[in-house]
Amino acid sequence: MTQTALLAARSQRAPGAKRPKGRSRLARVPRIIWVFLLLPLAAELALVFWPALNSFSLSMTTWNGVGPAVNVGFKNYQDLLTDPIYQTALINNVIWVVGFGGASVIIGLALAVALNRPRRGIGIYRSVIYLPMVLSLAVTGIFWRVLYQPDGTLNLRLEAIGLGFLKHQWLADPNTALYAVLIAAVWRQVGYIMVLYLAGLKGVDPALEEAASVDGATAWQRFWRIVMPQLSGVNSIVFAVTVIDSLRTFDIVWAMTRGGPYNSTQLLSTYMFQESFTVLNLGYGSAIAVTIFLLAIVFIITYLVRATREES
Amino acid sequence: MTVSNTIAAIAADVRPPAVRKRVSRRARSAAWFHGLMIPLSLLWITPLAFILFVAFRSFDDISANGLGAFPTSFSLDGFITVFTQGGVGQSLVNSVIVTVSTVLTSLLLASLAAFALSRYRIPFRRGILLLMLAGNLLPPQILLIPVSRICEALGIYDTLFALIVVQVAFGLGFYTFVLHGFMRAIPGEVFEAAVVDGAGDLRIYARIIMPLCRPALAALGALATTWVFNDLIWAMTVLRTETKFPITAALLNLQGGFVSQWNVVAAGAVIAAIPTAIVFFAFQKHFVSGLMVGSSK
Numbered sequence: 001m002t003q004t005a006l007l008a009a010r011s012q013r014a015p016g017a018k019r020p021k022g023r024s025r026l027a028r029v030p031r032i033i034w035v036f037l038l039l040p041l042a043a044e045l046a047l048v049f050w051p052a053l054n055s056f057s058l059s060m061t062t063w064n065g066v067g068p069a070v071n072v073g074f075k076n077y078q079d080l081l082t083d084p085i086y087q088t089a090l091i092n093n094v095i096w097v098v099g100f101g102g103a104s105v106i107i108g109l110a111l112a113v114a115l116n117r118p119r120r121g122i123g124i125y126r127s128v129i130y131l132p133m134v135l136s137l138a139v140t141g142i143f144w145r146v147l148y149q150p151d152g153t154l155n156l157r158l159e160a161i162g163l164g165f166l167k168h169q170w171l172a173d174p175n176t177a178l179y180a181v182l183i184a185a186v187w188r189q190v191g192y193i194m195v196l197y198l199a200g201l202k203g204v205d206p207a208l209e210e211a212a213s214v215d216g217a218t219a220w221q222r223f224w225r226i227v228m229p230q231l232s233g234v235n236s237i238v239f240a241v242t243v244i245d246s247l248r249t250f251d252i253v254w255a256m257t258r259g260g261p262y263n264s265t266q267l268l269s270t271y272m273f274q275e276s277f278t279v280l281n282l283g284y285g286s287a288i289a290v291t292i293f294l295l296a297i298v299f300i301i302t303y304l305v306r307a308t309r310e311e312s
Numbered sequence: 313m314t315v316s317n318t319i320a321a322i323a324a325d326v327r328p329p330a331v332r333k334r335v336s337r338r339a340r341s342a343a344w345f346h347g348l349m350i351p352l353s354l355l356w357i358t359p360l361a362f363i364l365f366v367a368f369r370s371f372d373d374i375s376a377n378g379l380g381a382f383p384t385s386f387s388l389d390g391f392i393t394v395f396t397q398g399g400v401g402q403s404l405v406n407s408v409i410v411t412v413s414t415v416l417t418s419l420l421l422a423s424l425a426a427f428a429l430s431r432y433r434i435p436f437r438r439g440i441l442l443l444m445l446a447g448n449l450l451p452p453q454i455l456l457i458p459v460s461r462i463c464e465a466l467g468i469y470d471t472l473f474a475l476i477v478v479q480v481a482f483g484l485g486f487y488t489f490v491l492h493g494f495m496r497a498i499p500g501e502v503f504e505a506a507v508v509d510g511a512g513d514l515r516i517y518a519r520i521i522m523p524l525c526r527p528a529l530a531a532l533g534a535l536a537t538t539w540v541f542n543d544l545i546w547a548m549t550v551l552r553t554e555t556k557f558p559i560t561a562a563l564l565n566l567q568g569g570f571v572s573q574w575n576v577v578a579a580g581a582v583i584a585a586i587p588t589a590i591v592f593f594a595f596q597k598h599f600v601s602g603l604m605v606g607s608s609k
Contacts, residue, residue, distance in 0.1 A: 029432045030513050037428035040421040040484050047481035048447040051458030128353040134592040135585050136542030138560040142581040143363050149379050153362040156380035248451050251544040272453045282457055289453040300449045304442055
């Protein structure tokens with residue numbers, strides 16, 4: 001859900017925006033306006049910020065949900081340091097950021113460049129690439145689970161084109177399961193990244209490219225020297241969005257593998273959920289949640305700083 | 313230099329030999345373009361096509377010929393089973409209730425907050441706006457345990473109401489931020505004229521600001537509908553009873569309940585995908601513009 005927030009930032013200073021002149025006369029804020037503001041704000045404070053703070057204090061306890069929570073200081077965090085599953089989850093999350101982010105950005109950007117100029121058929125091509133974006137991650141996960149089955153589409157097609165030796169138990173083999181899930185996630189994400197870059201490419205001045213072309217620059221040079229520098233704004237949005245989304249990724253893994261086999265697809269979010277709601281290790285689960293927060297906060301701040309800059 | 317080069321480019325265009333060369337190059341590039349894009353597009357929709365095949369095949373066909381085979385049967389058994397035994401009908405109703413209530417409530421509350429923040433001198437309004445947005449950026453994991461506890465304490469755990477309230481609270485910051493941007497862009501004269509005419513605050517909000525925000529509300533509405541409808545993690549956090557599950561959570565159960573009955577599982581997944589697909593195609597423009605809002609920089 002975060003994705004569009006930064007993008008929205010730009011609209012904050014839409015052309016023609018003027019400070020309302022009537023404002024000086026309204027210096028005193030009417031009571032009803034306070035109600036307008038405080039109602040939503042209170043909802044968010046009570047159900048977002050208050051719970052978030054609670055997670056910090058819960059992470060210092062051992063608690064199974066019944067009876068009182070026992071304060072244990074930083075023990076949960078110390079345990080995390082030596083927890084092999086946590087380390088697997090952490091490494092998998094890094095693989096996820098790089099693999100999921102890298103693949104969807106490269107494919108999404110390439111498609112955006114290819115489908116940028118008006119041409120016959122681009123409407124259909126764009127719609128096809130967008131389509132997976134509307135599926136929920138849970139539905140995407142189930143779709144691909146069906147395709148990855150031992151007698152499923154992927155294996156049968158591989159055999160049909162003479163690559164039968166590549167047939168594989170994609171989701172049952174710990175060596176391939178994470179990448180199998182990752183490919184499904186990329187398939188869904190590419191359309192979204194393409195939308196972002198298509199929007200960015202609209203702001204690229206075609207005259208510059210034309211000029212470079214006349215000067216003898218190849219398409220490759222034009223892209224890297226002329227187009228890419230003008231996309232720096234979109235690039236930073238895409239980067240922040242990708243990292244924040246990667247740290248949140250949960251649904252698709254849960255739908256496809258639930259972190260298995262042998263924790264090979266465990267991400268921080270799935271491990272957190274499993275510890276908290278399956279094993280009922282609420283203190284330990286909270287500690288994992290806090291580490292997810294700490295990893296995300298740098299990017300959240302980057303994002304907010306950008307939003308502030310856009311707004312002023 | 314840019315200008316002169318552009319002129320040179322235009323000049324080059326009118327010289328006949330260059331034109332001919334250009335046309336042939338364009339034809340070749342079009343061939344390349346479609347030569348790459350057609351296979352890629354086919355590859356992209358292949359997963360969807362095969363899921364539809366599986367959903368419309370009979371169980372016997374699947375077990376005899378393999379899950380990934382081309383269909384040799386046509387059957388609605390999967391869809392019938394999903395509704396009669398899978399409880400998908402109920403979960404679709406739950407999803408619609410939750411989605412409609414969440415989207416409407418979120419947009420109403422967010423528009424109120426955005427109106428207050430964009431049009432009145434509220435102290436620290438910039439800080440409040442960013443704080444609200446920050447709440448939406450938090451990883452949900454850090455909220456899950458306390459949120460489920462709070463719902464229990466309030467006695468609303470395991471109700472659709474809890475799911476609605478929680479999703480409204482979590483989404484508010486983002487919607488407020490976007491609507492604030494649109495409201496600020498409305499020229500001050502509009503506002504001033506209304507004040508001069510003696511319109512009260514409530515009237516200005518309902519009769520002037522909200523109608524002007526219609527495009528923003530449409531874009532946000534389309535986006536929010538798919539987000540809320542597609543949610544899984546909040547449903548798993550505040551609901552326990554299967555009959556209250558929205559379609560996403562019900563689907564995961566279905567997967568466990570109909571192991572290896574892939575036509576049933578696929579049919580359920582197809583049904584879960586249809587409502588958001590309809591929203592997407594009906595509001596494609598709003599949807600894409602919602603995603604694009606302001607990204608051009």
